[in-house]
Amino acid sequence: MKEEIRMVELQNPIIPGYFADPSLVQYNGKFYMYVTADPWGTDFLSCWVSDDFQNWTFHTLNWPTKAACTTSLSEVNKVWAPSVIQKGDTFYMYVSVGSEVWCGKAKHPLGPWENMLMDKPMIQGDSTKYYHVIDAEAFVDDDGKTYLYWGSGWNWTNGHCFAAELNDDMSSFRAEPVEVTPAHYFEAPLMVKHNGKYYLTYSEGKTIDETYEVRYAIGDHPLGPFTEAANSPILKVNDSLQVYGPGHHTLFSYAGEDYILYHRHRLPFVKGTAYRQTCISKLTFDEANNEINKIIPYHTQLFPDLAKEKRLYIQPETITGSSSYADYAVPGKLTDRDYGTRWEPADEDKAPVLTVLFDNIVAVDTMEVRFEYPWEKYFMKVEISSDNNDWTVAADYTANGILGSPVNVLIGKQCKFIKLSFMTLESSAKPSIWEIMFY
Numbered sequence: 001m002k003e004e005i006r007m008v009e010l011q012n013p014i015i016p017g018y019f020a021d022p023s024l025v026q027y028n029g030k031f032y033m034y035v036t037a038d039p040w041g042t043d044f045l046s047c048w049v050s051d052d053f054q055n056w057t058f059h060t061l062n063w064p065t066k067a068a069c070t071t072s073l074s075e076v077n078k079v080w081a082p083s084v085i086q087k088g089d090t091f092y093m094y095v096s097v098g099s100e101v102w103c104g105k106a107k108h109p110l111g112p113w114e115n116m117l118m119d120k121p122m123i124q125g126d127s128t129k130y131y132h133v134i135d136a137e138a139f140v141d142d143d144g145k146t147y148l149y150w151g152s153g154w155n156w157t158n159g160h161c162f163a164a165e166l167n168d169d170m171s172s173f174r175a176e177p178v179e180v181t182p183a184h185y186f187e188a189p190l191m192v193k194h195n196g197k198y199y200l201t202y203s204e205g206k207t208i209d210e211t212y213e214v215r216y217a218i219g220d221h222p223l224g225p226f227t228e229a230a231n232s233p234i235l236k237v238n239d240s241l242q243v244y245g246p247g248h249h250t251l252f253s254y255a256g257e258d259y260i261l262y263h264r265h266r267l268p269f270v271k272g273t274a275y276r277q278t279c280i281s282k283l284t285f286d287e288a289n290n291e292i293n294k295i296i297p298y299h300t301q302l303f304p305d306l307a308k309e310k311r312l313y314i315q316p317e318t319i320t321g322s323s324s325y326a327d328y329a330v331p332g333k334l335t336d337r338d339y340g341t342r343w344e345p346a347d348e349d350k351a352p353v354l355t356v357l358f359d360n361i362v363a364v365d366t367m368e369v370r371f372e373y374p375w376e377k378y379f380m381k382v383e384i385s386s387d388n389n390d391w392t393v394a395a396d397y398t399a400n401g402i403l404g405s406p407v408n409v410l411i412g413k414q415c416k417f418i419k420l421s422f423m424t425l426e427s428s429a430k431p432s433i434w435e436i437m438f439y
Helices: 331-335
Strands: 007-011 019-027 030-037 044-050 057-065 079-087 090-097 101-106 137-140 146-150 162-165 187-194 197-204 213-219 247-254 257-265 276-283 300-304 318-321 353-371 379-385 392-396 407-423 433-438
Touching (some): 019 257, 044 079, 090 137, 187 247, 197 247, 213 247, 318 331, 331 433
Parallel strands (some): 019 079, 019 247
Antiparallel strands (some): 019 030, 044 057, 146 162, 187 197, 257 276, 318 353, 353 433, 379 392, 379 407
């Protein structure tokens, strides 16, 4: 008898913060998710790691960086759109920096990574062709042959998709690249093979507005030709769910099911911005018609429950703040288990304070904080009290600040109140938090 898999409901977005263009690797029982950090990238590459697909820890990689991946042809664009695969005992990365494609390798998903071509890009920038050299994605076929797909448009129009088979060195092409652009293509190509057919999936529209969506075309060979499917697009704006601009995705399988990871805009949605968040949905095929079924971008998705232990969570009675930036950024959002909501103080509040109240005196071991930007430093002092009068300092980060996600603050005592007092410095990020958890 087949063992029944226990499921858990994941909440979209699945990681805290503004991250786009996901790529996923599964290795030794862990998931490694590589993402573009918004808005519009950073000087480094972000990677989130989880062993249960529920609790993610933020990392930055040693490579690629903007400083290490710059040539005379580079544009100002930062580190974007990673694609990471494993082949044999080596991991390979294809990443966009400065509108050029760079290739790296490592023996572990977290590195250390090295540029396979020393100080050179794999595909140089070429503005004369009026397309951006970005969004490279690798695909390993059943026969072991590996292909690379890349290309975007220029001034938000006229997307071009190029493809080529890779040599065994994984850093050069076996033959000259060919253009395989399908109908309604703009950028973010991703190849998947199913039942002998090659599905070239991609994005059309502007990632900065609601027109961004996922389309696909089908062919009989990795290099095409490709014909757009009759039911394309399969993932697009959904006003009723307040999902805007879903796209630039990756696909992966786990426990016999297929899933799509993609980004969408944060709420409240503002056109022209690039504050995108990573989400998951199930992906299924219409076997009879060789089609990918349309995807409804629900705010939750069932996934195998891989948590090895259930931590005892302590729910506060209330969390109050000295101020709030807006009605969508209030202290009550800090314990709603939703990375789409957060608390942020008013701009004029130069000494923001959060006060946590439990219904009784409780033993709190750890406070877990998810700040808005995990690579930024935040300066705060954490105090505890049993009566709201006498306070004891549990942790003090006002001198050197603290960064990461999650930030785990050891409390290790009984209390009824916990107070977080923030400093706002010109050199630091404004205090803003997605979630606070107490264990």
